[in-house]
Structures are given as C-alpha cells and as structure tokens.
Amino acid sequence: MDLDFVRNLKKSNNTKIVLLVLDGLGGLTINNGGLTELEKAVTPNLDKLALESVCGLQIPVGNGITPGSGPGHLALFGYNPIKYQVGRGVLAANGIGFKLENGDIAARGNFATVNEEGLVVDRRAGRISSEKNNELCKKLCNNINLDNCSLFIETVKEHRFLLVLRAEGLSSDIIDTDPQEVGKKPFKAQGFSDKSDRTVDIVNDFLNQTSDLLRDEKPANMVLLRGFSKKPDWPLFRDVFGLKSAAIASYPMYKGLAGLIGMDLLKSEGDSIQDEINTLKKYWGDYDFFFIHVKKTDSYGEDGNFDAKVKVIEEVDQKLSQILDLNPDVLIVTGDHSTPSALKYHSWHPVPVLVYSKFCRPDKVSKFGERDCITGGLGPRFPAEDLIPLALANSKRLEKFGA
C-alpha cells in the first residue's frame, strides 16, 4: 500500500500493537501427506488465538519469489520491498551493527586471491578465518590514508568485510569492482555519473593502497567491492503510521532493518525468547508498537532440523500467554518468509499469519497451520505489506477514507 495514502489516514490513540515474527515460520512436509513444522508443533495457545483471529497466509514479495530477510521484514513493516531496496553495503553495516551516518558510503568487501597477472583466482581467498580477516582489516585501517576522507574497515565473517567511507559529498553511484568470475581482473571503480568522480578517485586510491599493503599476503592479496550504497532516506515508520515503535531482536541484521526506519532498539538481558518477552514487559508502557523477532525457527529450518524448529514454535506457544496478559489491542503472529527444513533455505511459500484483535472478525480457522490458514479470512495470498495498515485499522488508528 502506498505509504502516503496510509499516512494521510492515520490518527493516534493509546492502543498497542505487537508484531511477533517467527523468522522463517512457514514450512513444508518432509514426506508427502505428512505435516509441516507448524502443523506438527503442539500449539494449543496459538490454536485458541487463531479461533479468535482472522487468519491466512501472506506473500512478502510476490508469488514464487523467495524473500531475503531484508525484503521479508520490510514488507512486514508495511514497506513495499521492491520499491524499498537496501544496498548490500548498507546491509553489511546493519549485519554487524555498524551505525552509518547520513552521507556515508558503505560497500560489502571480499578478501580475494589474484595471481601474478592480477587475475582473480579465488573470489573468497579460500574463505580465510574471521581472525585473519580482522588482522587484515586492522592492517589496512592503520596504513591507508585517503584525501580528506575517513575510512572504516570492519570484519564481517570469514572473507567478508565492510568498507565505509565518510566525507562530504560522496556518491554511491559506483559499479561493483567485483568481476563475479575468476579469470578476470578486478574492475577499477567507475561511476554512473559525473557526480561520483571524487568518490571514484577515493575508491581507486583505496584499492591501489590496499593492493600494495596486501601484496605479500597469502591467499588474501586483493579485495573486491560491491553494493556501494548510502543509508536510505526512507520515510520513518513513526511518521507514516503514527506509531512510536521499538524492536526487540537479538541479531544485528534485524535490529539494523528496524533501525533503518527509525524504530528504537531495545536491549534484552540475553538472547532467549523469555529474555525478549521480559523486555516487552519492561517497556510495555513506553511504545505503541513492538516488533519481536524470534530467530531460531529460521536457523533450525536452514539446518534442516525439523524437530528443533517444531520445538521453537512450541516454546513460543508456551510463552504466548505472557504477551496476551499485557492485553495488546492487536497481536500479529507470522514470519518474514518460509524456511522449510526440507529445503534448508528460505523459500517462496506463503507464510501463515494471524491477526488478533477484539474487532478482527474471526474466521473458521481453529488451528494455526499452513493448510488450515488457506481458508482464513485473509486468504491464501495476503500481501504482507498490508498487515500494518490492517493492524492500524484493528486498533482504530485509521480514519475513514472519503466522506
């Protein structure tokens, strides 16, 4: 839904909305005729809630499209994930919790191996250890000097690092230097337009100095850069939807995404679901909207661990009453995409969703599962980006449209 359309209808009151995201919630049966993870899980509390909710399955990006975590969450936050795309550099910064300032240029880097002729022979430098990576980042940071430009080089993981350039008037309109294939030379930095001339010079200066500094390293004797991007200048969640909002998430990636649209990031004692719920209770009076992120459903899905994914869903079910006891006006339970343990990967399958409120007009769904939700009131292909407008409606935070 167009953000300005919703923005013009929003109104405030004292209601509270909770968006509970079980990452990668949707699943598949392991063998035909069996049950999915969610269907297998014993979830008396979610099932009871489903009875009082409007249920369905939602599509984060489009039919057949497998969402990354970024697009999956942006859709849940009400932002069209095709219109609002995040560059890889910014995502890398988010991923490690690096706070980008306005105007910073971020790029995702690979340590790589080039041969004597300068041709790439390994785009990942044999997946060097994160420790080695950290050592190289420090070496580069301590020895590179750029003309009127600050420099940050941070380890991400294995061969991956983050490069951030900070200066006045930089542009992110620069093509990747990563040729994406072995047997080719890394590209020199090139701009899409004149306005990136200065940034191109800085990046090429960085690449030359880096090449000299890494000359005797093995195997990581070069770097490849891609996804030059700036912190996006998007409308803030609070401004669009009128909700003072907070994110309760333990992984930097999800905090980063919530931070991009201006949500406050709340710190929990630990990483467990109970820790997150404790945080919710602690800050209950301070916000209109809470995004709670449960990571482990996705992690076990990616591991192919069906039973462990089932157990995480059951744990959430057991703790659901603690959320309900806070009397949220609206509670949405869903995922940012499916991660079937049968596939060990994100997938394109629609994601079960329930929207609970006193005014939601419940359907006949009495079990929170993929096949049961098909016949729910939200239908089997509800656009994820409409969930926030629907939550606003259910909390009486939207004016009537037109006279």
Place this chain on the structure above:
Amino acid sequence: MDLDFVRNLKKSNNTKIVLLVLDGLGGLTINNGGLTELEKAVTPNLDKLALESVCGLQIPVGNGITPGSGPGHLALFGYNPIKYQVGRGVLAANGIGFKLENGDIAARGNFATVNEEGLVVDRRAGRISSEKNNELCKKLCNNINLDNCSLFIETVKEHRFLLVLRAEGLSSDIIDTDPQEVGKKPFKAQGFSDKSDRTVDIVNDFLNQTSDLLRDEKPANMVLLRGFSKKPDWPLFRDVFGLKSAAIASYPMYKGLAGLIGMDLLKSEGDSIQDEINTLKKYWGDYDFFFIHVKKTDSYGEDGNFDAKVKVIEEVDQKLSQILDLNPDVLIVTGDHSTPSALKYHSWHPVPVLVYSKFCRPDKVSKFGERDCITGGLGPRFPAEDLIPLALANSKRLEKFGA
C-alpha cells in the same frame, strides 16, 4: 509480475517444466445445482495429481474480463496481457501461420460491399466463401503494384484476409480505414505522426488500386483495413525466464503466439492429444519448458457441446500418466480462459489450475474442479501471469530476492 524483476533473479539448472493448457477449460453448470464440465468429467488421474499439487483458480486478465486467446495465453506465458498487446494485423498473420519479418506492416482486412455513393452497406460482403476470398486475394496480388513495396494478401476465412506490406522504413501508426458502421464511407489511411507519411501514401495507393480492381465484383467491391501493426519487439521467453522452450500446438494461432516470444514450434504427426504427447516424448531431452495446447475443450465449449467437452477432459486425464512418466519437475494443468458450453463462448470465470512439484506445498484439494479449487493454496483468484514465476520457484530456478 515485472519481467525484468524475474529476469534478474533467474538461474539455470536441468529441471523440466510442462505447461499443459486445455483451451477454455473452465465451465459452468448447465442448470443450477449441477456440475461443470470439469466436475462432471471422470478424472481419477487429475484428482490424484491435485492431491499432490497446489491448486486454485486463475484470472488471466482481470476480474470480470473475458480473455481472447491471445491475452489468455500471454498471461500463462508470464506476460502481462494488458501491457503486451498484439495488434489485429499481427494476430491475423499468426492465425494463418504467415511469418512476419521485422519491419513488416500487417493489417486485418475485410472484403466489404459499398453502394454507388461509396457508402458501406455490408462490412462483411455477405460473408463470401473462403474460395471466393482466395480468388479475390489472387486478383489483387497479381495486379497491384506499389512504389518500392512488396505486398502479400492472404485469405484468412470467409470475408477476412491479411494484408502485409514489406519495405524499408514503414510505420504502423495508421488509423483503421474500417468505419465500423454501415452508411459511412471507408476512411482514407491517415497517420498518427509524420513518420507514417510514406506508409499512408502506400496504403492509399493500395486502396485506390483495390477499389478499381474490385469495381465490378459483387458483393465484395471494397476492402476495409484495421489493426495496422508490426511484429512486436518483446523480450523473449528464453531471455526473461532462462528456459529453452518449445510449443506443441496444432492450431496456427497458438503456434503464432508462442512464436512471438521465441518458443520453438514442434511438429506433431497429427492433431490428436496422443500425437502431441508423442512429440513431447520425442523432444523431452531437448528443452527446459514445454507448452502443450489442447484445443478441443474450447471448440466443444463454443459449440455448446457439454458432453463432448467432458470427453476431451477425460481423454487428457487418461493420457496424463504418459506425461508424469517423463518425471517433469513442474507440471501445470490449466486453461487460457473459461469456455462454458452453457455460454458457447469465452467467459470471464476464473480457470482451474494445479501446479505440481515435489516442493509445491500441497493443499487439501482432492478433486480437480472449479468449486474444489476455490479452497486451494493458490486461492480463487491467482494472477495467471504469476504461474511461470511460480513454476521457476518450484524448479529452483529463481535466486532469493535481497539479502
């Protein structure tokens, strides 16, 4: 779905996709409380497949919109049928298998009757026979000379013919000369823009010569032209979706549509369903994607022959195992639109569809029929143009979108 969006996500592998189109598949009950053609048909094999598939009903163009065969098929091929429209001239060429070259201008023509004042009195010249039409086409072809422009005039059927002009630098920006009403004079050719000046002169020269040559014919003493158009310059199916594709269809219209987007056209021994399946088997190793077209469901629908349409569906059902024995990674069974025998015409009703793959997440639908498919996982209004992206997903031919 935007073709460039999908194009940027595609990847290749060795999977195979079959799109089995039963033309005009969807139907209606003859009397209330009865069964549709598909519901009436005894289809144990389709029903068993439905159990292992994700089912639903699809909308080719839009709610309430009755698709022609062109839009219906383009939607099934993943092309938005409102964005990708084919001119009538090009469709007429397709319909008779005339191979348009780039730059050719095609127009659909009618032989018509004008009175002594030149006013149209019959837009179809009393629906002259195709034989008479052919005689007139030859007469025109043999006697008309245009300035540096080749000319093709081909019989379509009854009063309908195809005009093709071939020369350098022609434009199709020309309004119809058919006034669409009796009692009016045929229009002279006129261009939308300066760049059609030369083409306008050629068309008017053609019309003058034609008028002279037909002066003494009865009743076909004039021609009316419409739908000036060029072979469209559309993205090719293979380039967009990464699929080496082939069409198995016996009617020129469907071969023509498939040819427009670059599918190879495979020749069968005969026109029967078994002939088409034999062709599928013969070329199984050579392509990633097969479009198989069964015409008779539509023909009998248009005849109002409920029982014969049922029988064609049953024949497809009996031969389904021959397709399944090839082990396609994805099999889609659907139609390009509905043709209820109760209406004897194409209709706007959604079309039953099943998408079978190992990873499709089956729903509870156990009978392939209009009413059962409503509760399928694709929902009762799935956009037909998303079927190919969904097939790509199910054959693991799409990258994740975003990180």
